[in-house]
Amino acid sequence: MSGRRQGLAVLVAAARTQRGAVGLVIVAAVVLLAVAGPLVVPHPPTESVTGTFAEPSSAFPLGGDNIGRDVLSRVLAGGWLLLVMAAAATAIGVGGGVILGIAAAYRGRLTDGLLMRAVDVLLAFPQLVFALLLVSVLGSHGWLIVLAVGISHAPQVARVVRATALEICERDFVRSVELMGTPARRVMTGEVLPNVTSVVTVELGLRFTWSILIIASLSFLGLGIQPPEANWGLMINENRIGLVSNPWAVVVPTALIAIITIGLNTFTDAIARASLGVERPAEEAALAAGTPLELAS
Amino acid sequence: MSAAAASELGVVDEAQPLLAVDRLRVVIARSQAAVVDEASFTLDQGEVLGLVGESGSGKTTLALALLGHTRRGLEIGGGQVLFRGLDALSAGPELRGSQIAYVAQDPAAALNPTLRVGTLLREVLRADGRFQGAAVDERIAELLEEVRLVGVAGVLDALPHQLSGGQQQRVMLALAFARRPGLIVLDEPTTGLDVTTQRHVLDTVRTLCGQYHVGAVYVSHDLAVVAELADRVGVMYAGRLVELGPTGRVFRTPAHPYTRGLLRAIPSPTRAHVLAGLEGQPPRPGARPHGCSFTPRCEFALAECRAGEPAPAPVAGDAHWARCLRADTIVGLRPLAELPERERQPEDDGEPPLLEVNSLRAAYGERQVLTDVGFAVRPHRCLAIVGESGAGKTTLARCIAGLHSNWEGTIAMDGRPLSADRRGRGRELTRRMQYIFQNPYTSLNPRKTAEQLVEQPLRELMSLSRAERSERVSDALAEAALSDDYRGRYPDELSGGERQRVAIARALVLEPELLICDEVTSALDVSVQAAIVELLHRLQRTRGVTLLLITHNLALVRSLADDVLILRDGRIVEHGPDVLDQPKSEYATQLLANVPSLTPA
DSSP: OOHHHHHHHHHHHHHHSHHHHHHHHHHHHHHHHHHHGGGSOSSOTTSBOSOTTOOOOSSSTTOBOTTSBBHHHHHHHSSHHHHHHHHHHHHHHHHHHHHHHHHHHHHOHHHHHHHHHHHHHHHTSOHHHHHHHHHHHHOOOHHHHHHHHHHHHHHHHHHHHHHHHHHHHTSHHHHHHHHTTOOHHHHIIIIIGGGGHHHHHHHHHHHHHHHHHHHHHHHHTTOSSOTTSOOHHHHHHHHGGGTTTOTHHHHHHHHHHHHHHHHHHHHHHHHHHHHHTTTSOHHHHHHHHHSSOOOOO | OHHHHHHHHTOOOTTSOSEEEEEEEEEETTTOOEEEEEEEEEEOTTOEEEEEOOTTSSHHHHHHHTTTOOOTTEEEEEEEEEETTEESSSOOTTTBTTTEEEEOSOHHHHSOTTSOHHHHHHHHHHTSTTOOTHHHHHHHHHHHHHTTOTTSTTGGGOOGGGSOHHHHHHHHHHHHHTTOOSEEEEESTTTTSOHHHHHHHHHHHHHHHHHHTOEEEEEESOHHHHHHHOSEEEEEETTEEEEEEEHHHHHHSOOSHHHHHHHHHSOOSSOOBOOOOOOSOOOOTTOOOSSOTTGGGOTTOOGGGGTSOOOOEEOSSTTOEESOTTHHHHHTSOTTTTSOBOOOOOSOOOOOOSEEEEEEEEEETTEEEEEEEEEEEOTTOEEEEEOOTTSSHHHHHHHHHTSOOOEEEEEEETTEEOOSSGGGSHHHHHHHEEEEOSOTTTSSOTTSOHHHHHHHHHHHHOOOOHHHHHHHHHHHHHHTTOOGGGGGOOGGGSOHHHHHHHHHHHHHTTOOSEEEEESTTTTSOHHHHHHHHHHHHHHHHHHOOEEEEEESOHHHHHHHOSEEEEEETTEEEEEETTTTTSOOSHHHHHHHHHSOOSSOO
16 A cells, blocks of 8 residues: 555656666567467467478468477467466565565564575575576476576575665664564564565566576476477577578577567666666756755754 | 965955855756855955855755855856856866865765875875975874864874764864865854864864954854854845845844744743744745745735845845845844743642653663663653763663663653563553654655554554544644644655654654653754744643653753753763753853854853
């Protein structure tokens, strides 16, 4: 109720900037393609309908893949699952990270020390290697991939959220609520959480980008979404041997992943700037710098 | 360059003022809305000009513009600044730094924390061709003497953070005076310093300006400080100088209603009178009304005031002018004469104390902050706890409130001892004692509306129906002089004073018996402070609330407190109802003597 105002206001402010609008349009276009794609596939995406690495023709505008399936149909059908998995992994990672970050910042002392040292250890692994490690231990079902990628995000998010939450926890309004005898859990959810929403919004965008890349990478390595299901990451792997015969089978999924990444990054950047006030009109910035706080007598 | 050479020889053209500012205008770069407009004044050498006004009045912007500098997003939109006949706005290092020096408000932020004081001084002197080799060390020794840092052992080898706030500000003064400038611009240099330290810094500035014939522009929101230091004072409102004249005359017989309003809002260290707050808020740049900007808040306004911005008109001689059509009427009124004296609370009504503190010892980690503190607060009275920074007054308040639990001794309410940990105190005790924080910019959750903020303690501590809660929120807001329109507003839609009122309403909603007010007005402008002080006073009288006032502002204590307790280094120096009138200890006498006064002896 209360946190929404700022969170939404930041999103709207971000979308209004040129940078934000461009990013949003790019993301929306790719998401639309991935969501509506499965409904408009010209051929069944898992059946061989043309020649192996067939060159583009009028019936198959992007040609055929490694076993003669229609590349266009597979591109249209292969996005939504990737995006859904990425979204789920992002939600798990950011959710977990926010809980850990706020708890560490608010509890302080031992909790903070333990949580943050654990985060340091986890951060020592490159994220992809860490996700691979988890998948190889846990197995490679779709939901396990989501879980593994989500868990691999949590330490990064936790660290960023903790930094912001630490400053919030020092403010007097947290003291004032503590004086009312409010339990710690409610102080964290009711007072601290609403004040870190802009950081969380930025993290959501960033982590979503990373999720797509990592899940696509895992698919490329043969983990995760299993053949014959279509998937952009998997397609790159399947078709790379035919790069010379029909490059579209590799180029198009690669380009789509790149484009949504760029779009997401651009939009996230706009959010970050909007929440920091970099894109605020100069009047407001000048006033904000000049107005409050002439402390003491 | 010729002027610089002339100043070195001590030759000064008598006819030419040191500084001549003509219709200086500073605007917001994007919208061209004026932040400072039509600023014109002159300054002679050796003269101190005070610039006063509330936050947002443009005084700092004007001071920086004298050096040709503006904050990000602002630019100089017109006008002229002549320093000894040279254009200071377009001048480079030949004027700025060497001839015009600047002292910033916060020395801790202005000094490079990685450089030792000696390095800082040498760096400045080397930038000047006049000081080479042994002359640098000679000048440094001389400077330390001038800013009275000479007795501080190892000061040249100290890093800024190893010095106290007052010493840091002296280093800033040394840096500013190092190259023997002709003009020095000081931006609130004593804000945040204790009265004793402030007194020393002010003495230093006065002596140096007098001794070396340096002109000074002294920016401050503290009229009493300016009264003690400045020869002339300029009052700023909404980006314009509205009144300018000899300090004594402006403060005794102000001609502009805004100056008059400010003077009536300031508590006096010598007389406990009722304070008159200024209603309303100054207009923002770009949103200034047609005509005189002060009209909406002015009790003397006429229809003509809205017609056009009044030009500066001389008041009783040409040294004093004001931008007000009714200046001649206002100058004839004594600003403080009709403000009634406060009646004092009867001495002893025989009631047992509400709060008793006995042999309290408190520590932060290894450091002992309070030693053997004991006192009693009788109900319906206001006890002020005063002391300089580090005296332990906030720690004392926090121990009582339950925000700091590392203490020994007893704190008892109605004779029942309180546990150190607030969780052991129970709902009823929590409800009866409320704490109001110093800074309303951090004490309100920015994501909650005024209504949610005020309602929160009711939800946490009392079981009431929705309707009952809503009614009590309305009552509390009304008590804090906020209409129901404020319910839906978020803190960033409120001014500092309104925020503090919401914080007070949040405390009042529980109908507490004891209000602990920790420097509640120190983040606010004087006009707002006056209204908050009057509000607290009314609560004490009409609702019988007992006040515990933590402050370093002795004038405020005079205005509000029935009893005074002076803390020094964690110990009680003096306690009683007559501490301000008949101080017994040397420390209290000294402290009182150091308080700047609007009417210096």
